[in-house]
Amino acid sequence: MREIAEKAIEIVLSNSKGDHTEVSLALSRQGATRFANNAITHNQESERVEISVRVAFGNKVGSASTNLLDERSIVEVVRRAEEIAMAAEPDTEYLPPPGPQDYLQTQCFSEKTDLFGPMDRAEAIRASIDMCESKGLVSAGSFITARTDLFIANSSGLRAEHRESMSRFAVTAISPDSSGWAESIDFDVTRIDPISTTRIAIEKAIASKSPKEIEPRSYEVILEPAAVAELGAFIIFSMDAKAAHEGRSPFTGKEGERIGSELVTLRSDPSDPRCPSTPFLGDGMPAQRIFWIRNGVLENLFYSRFWAQKTGHPFTGMPTNLIMDGQGKSIEEMISSVKDGLLITRFWYIRFVEEMRLVLTGMTRDGVFKVEDGRIIHSVKNMRFNESMLDALSNVEATGREKRTGEYIPSLVPAIKISSFTFTSTTTF
Amino acid sequence: MKDLARMAVELAVGLGASYADARIVSYRSQRITTEDMRVSGISDSEDMGIGIRVIVDGAWGFSSTYRLEREAVESTVRRAIEVAKASGLAKRKPVSLVDEPPKDIRFVSPFRIDPFSIGIEQKVGLLLQVNEILLKHKGIKKATGYMFFGKEHRIIATSDGSILESEVLTSATGYTATAVREGDAKTRTYSPPPRTAGYEVVLDSDLLGNADRVAEQAMEKVMAPECEPGIKDLILDPLNLALTIHESVGHATELDRALGMEESLAGRSFATPDLLGKLRYGSEIVNFVADNTLPGGLATKGFDDDGVEGQRWFIVKDGIFSGYSTSREVAGEIGLKRSTGCCRADHWSSIPIVRQPNLSLMPGEEPLSLDDLISDTDDGIYIEGMGSFSIDQIRVNFQFGGDAFWEIKKGKRTRMLKNVIYQARTTDFWNSCDAICDERFWVPNGVLSCGKGDPMQISQMTHGAAPARFRRINVIRGS
Numbered sequence: 001m002r003e004i005a006e007k008a009i010e011i012v013l014s015n016s017k018g019d020h021t022e023v024s025l026a027l028s029r030q031g032a033t034r035f036a037n038n039a040i041t042h043n044q045e046s047e048r049v050e051i052s053v054r055v056a057f058g059n060k061v062g063s064a065s066t067n068l069l070d071e072r073s074i075v076e077v078v079r080r081a082e083e084i085a086m087a088a089e090p091d092t093e094y095l096p097p098p099g100p101q102d103y104l105q106t107q108c109f110s111e112k113t114d115l116f117g118p119m120d121r122a123e124a125i126r127a128s129i130d131m132c133e134s135k136g137l138v139s140a141g142s143f144i145t146a147r148t149d150l151f152i153a154n155s156s157g158l159r160a161e162h163r164e165s166m167s168r169f170a171v172t173a174i175s176p177d178s179s180g181w182a183e184s185i186d187f188d189v190t191r192i193d194p195i196s197t198t199r200i201a202i203e204k205a206i207a208s209k210s211p212k213e214i215e216p217r218s219y220e221v222i223l224e225p226a227a228v229a230e231l232g233a234f235i236i237f238s239m240d241a242k243a244a245h246e247g248r249s250p251f252t253g254k255e256g257e258r259i260g261s262e263l264v265t266l267r268s269d270p271s272d273p274r275c276p277s278t279p280f281l282g283d284g285m286p287a288q289r290i291f292w293i294r295n296g297v298l299e300n301l302f303y304s305r306f307w308a309q310k311t312g313h314p315f316t317g318m319p320t321n322l323i324m325d326g327q328g329k330s331i332e333e334m335i336s337s338v339k340d341g342l343l344i345t346r347f348w349y350i351r352f353v354e355e356m357r358l359v360l361t362g363m364t365r366d367g368v369f370k371v372e373d374g375r376i377i378h379s380v381k382n383m384r385f386n387e388s389m390l391d392a393l394s395n396v397e398a399t400g401r402e403k404r405t406g407e408y409i410p411s412l413v414p415a416i417k418i419s420s421f422t423f424t425s426t427t428t429f
Numbered sequence: 430m431k432d433l434a435r436m437a438v439e440l441a442v443g444l445g446a447s448y449a450d451a452r453i454v455s456y457r458s459q460r461i462t463t464e465d466m467r468v469s470g471i472s473d474s475e476d477m478g479i480g481i482r483v484i485v486d487g488a489w490g491f492s493s494t495y496r497l498e499r500e501a502v503e504s505t506v507r508r509a510i511e512v513a514k515a516s517g518l519a520k521r522k523p524v525s526l527v528d529e530p531p532k533d534i535r536f537v538s539p540f541r542i543d544p545f546s547i548g549i550e551q552k553v554g555l556l557l558q559v560n561e562i563l564l565k566h567k568g569i570k571k572a573t574g575y576m577f578f579g580k581e582h583r584i585i586a587t588s589d590g591s592i593l594e595s596e597v598l599t600s601a602t603g604y605t606a607t608a609v610r611e612g613d614a615k616t617r618t619y620s621p622p623p624r625t626a627g628y629e630v631v632l633d634s635d636l637l638g639n640a641d642r643v644a645e646q647a648m649e650k651v652m653a654p655e656c657e658p659g660i661k662d663l664i665l666d667p668l669n670l671a672l673t674i675h676e677s678v679g680h681a682t683e684l685d686r687a688l689g690m691e692e693s694l695a696g697r698s699f700a701t702p703d704l705l706g707k708l709r710y711g712s713e714i715v716n717f718v719a720d721n722t723l724p725g726g727l728a729t730k731g732f733d734d735d736g737v738e739g740q741r742w743f744i745v746k747d748g749i750f751s752g753y754s755t756s757r758e759v760a761g762e763i764g765l766k767r768s769t770g771c772c773r774a775d776h777w778s779s780i781p782i783v784r785q786p787n788l789s790l791m792p793g794e795e796p797l798s799l800d801d802l803i804s805d806t807d808d809g810i811y812i813e814g815m816g817s818f819s820i821d822q823i824r825v826n827f828q829f830g831g832d833a834f835w836e837i838k839k840g841k842r843t844r845m846l847k848n849v850i851y852q853a854r855t856t857d858f859w860n861s862c863d864a865i866c867d868e869r870f871w872v873p874n875g876v877l878s879c880g881k882g883d884p885m886q887i888s889q890m891t892h893g894a895a896p897a898r899f900r901r902i903n904v905i906r907g908s
Contacts, residue, residue, distance in 0.1 A: 030884070032883070032884050033515075033516070034693060034883055035519060035693070036689055036690045036691070036692050036693060037521060037688070037689050037690065038519075038521055039519055039520055039521030039522075040488065040489075040515075040516040040518070040519040040520065041489070041690050042489060042491070042780050042782070043488075043489055043490055043491065043512045043513070043515060043516040043780075044491040044492070044493070044512065044779070044780045045491070045492045045493070045508055045509075045512055046480075046492070046493040046494075046778035046779075047493070047494050047495065047496075047778075048478070048495055048778055049495050050474075050476070052472075052474075060468075061468070061471070062471050062473075062549075063470070063471060063472040063473070064472065064473045064474065065472065065473075065474040065475070065476075066474070066475050066476070067475070067476045067477060067478065067495045068475070068477065077475075080473050081473075083549075084471050084473060084549055085471075087548060087549035087550045087553070088468050088471055088549060088553055089467070089468050089553050089554075089557060090467065090468070091467050091468045091469065092466075092467045093467060093469070117511075117515075118490075118511060118512045118515035118516075119511075119514075119515045119518070121515070122515040122516065122518040122519055123518065125518075125519050126518050126519045129519055138689070140689065140692035140693045141693045142693050142694070142883045144883075144884060170693060171693075172692055172693060174689075174692065246570055246571065246609065247570065247609040247612075247614060248570070248571065248607060248609060248614040249614075252612075348696070348821065348822050349819045349820060349821070349822070350819070351817050351818060351819045352817055353817045353828075353830065353850060353907040353908075354848055354907045354908045355614070356612075356613055356614055357908055359907060359908060361817065361819045361828055361850075362819055363819065363820075363821045363822070363826065365821075365822060382821060382826075384819070384821075384826055384828060384852070386828075386850075386905070386907070424852065424905060425826055425828070425852050425903075426826070427821045427823075427825045427826035427854070428699070428823075428825050428826075428854075429821075429823060429825075
């Protein structure tokens, strides 16, 4: 792969007439098996490639991409990028591409994940289905493995290369009136345990049978790690410095201020072996080891190269992973401190309601339990929340042990206890 | 390319597939974005590959590659067979497809002006002009705009003997103004309906002519009072309804969901097959028609990836739940002899799944204008455009916002409001519909980024509607 990439990069850089040229090449392979109703329903393998070229004449910029790897097609994509750049109006925020950079060491690739095939996925799923069927439950889920090779180069001499793998097994166990869900994610498929993951889903499905409808209002909540990661992604991707400085953000005027409980620390670290991520960003700038919120204080917003230069602030770039440090409390410990609350497995369909106060809405899913006076008393039908994340961050009272989760941004977060979280409506199941 | 597709199918059948199809698709797309009088991005991409789907011993297999040399395609066919054999390890019953007569057809979406023949300068110039108009308004702190053009060329060969070809153009444009004032920021968006058509989508949209209105309404919105929560009558415009239809009717009536096949991500549906023909989904004036022949519809592609031609059918007729969107695989599960033709993949590397058709709320039969409807409403809110949206995974409890809100008092549209959110259960909501404007006010809007599947696929479809009124809906304050 490296030879193909180096050749393509050489063709791009030697054929470009631009003042500046950037090229990235990504080759990805993916295997994905889905199951539902106790059977495999979809099963697919794919291999894709993309070469993207960005050319600038002064600050007039154009981009083009192709998945054709022959020399003629690569030269053609350079020509298209040049034509666009020449026809474009200036991008006043354009900066010439960065020179060579140093990156954090990350270990994100497993040969075993790369070699994990359709029969391996099917055997794991068969075992999971058998476990669910033996308990009279219906199972559904997916087992996905992937590998990506990424190369970046530019006319300023930057060269970057990264290889990563991903594996994710997720299962939902379903009874006529309940469901339970669990997932396991790691770059190394040998650390995925479909059996123990399925066991958790089964336990939740059984425990959440005969759910009761309760009044939608504010409750104490214990959010399990998957729920925390879902909310955390909305919080962390709202932390753009430019938007804040332009008055369009919930974090406007809050840099350096306390915005959450002392228990809230959100950070990124691409080199954390428990949750490694790509060591560079799309333009080749290094992904940072950085605190966003430390002990409740908003320490950094994210600064693009342009905004960092304009404001004199150090460059941070976007977060490539989401880490929340926990106190190490167990779920049981947290439950024991709850007087009138809910234990929530995960959320579904979270969206912004009002961005300036970071108000989100969403539904609970696959296991909600009523907790009273320190113990679980029954399961609960799903409810809709409407809650400001600024308030939620301030109301964090306890945190658990970090767990790898997060489908869309690699996340390592604990369960958390929040003293007040508002639910506004109910549903039928 | 047709020969390559045929070769792949023949090889698959020779290797033991009881069914096979090969789909060779090429894409060309162009996206232009502007922000505050600068060009924030222009990209032009092309992409091409083949996806091969097989049934072996009653189980699905799928493999795909960007390499279109004969040897690579042969190896991809063999991989698809291997994948299908692995699927057989966890098979409940053999996959069975309902019949579809073989055909040899070519479909080209009509267009007046090829968007790729229009220079970048012209497109950028127009978007920057819009930026400039928006930013001239005091209080508008941000202006963004975009254009998107896509061309999809598709060849499908099936072991049923079909050979199909399509070429579909999609065009979209729009812009947003953000007003900032006294610690608040609010946006107003202009979203002309995207269509399977050419650059005429941009020319017909009057981007410049709407810019002053959009900027003024953004300013009015940021200064508007918040709504008082309570039970209100709502009048929803076609663009707001498009999303409500999409989430609470379109997804709920996908048969794969109703059969539990989407549980692992998108979820299931309350609208199960036992309710077909019985469930009162909406009031008697509510009719939802699926139509994959709708001119300009984003799901109008001639035929789906099962090779089934576009059709028109009722999803809800006179308020009664009447039909599903299906693939050839799931149609037989409820006794249909033919699929409704809704099986689509978002890319050559994705396996086709059941996707929403173009699905529309039909206009009222009696003459009724938006002004008539407002005049006839005592205490309500008129909502335009799309905003916040969320629905539970069986499509019962939903909550929507909008892009602009006006109070209605004693038959008059009075002042703008902000942070309006409405919340309901699906069938309660559609049963509360007591008036729909007539066909003069019917507008087909498009959804460009519908997510479904695991791994997630993104699809497009159109939802038409005329303004409609919904009685006694729970309105909350979204702040």
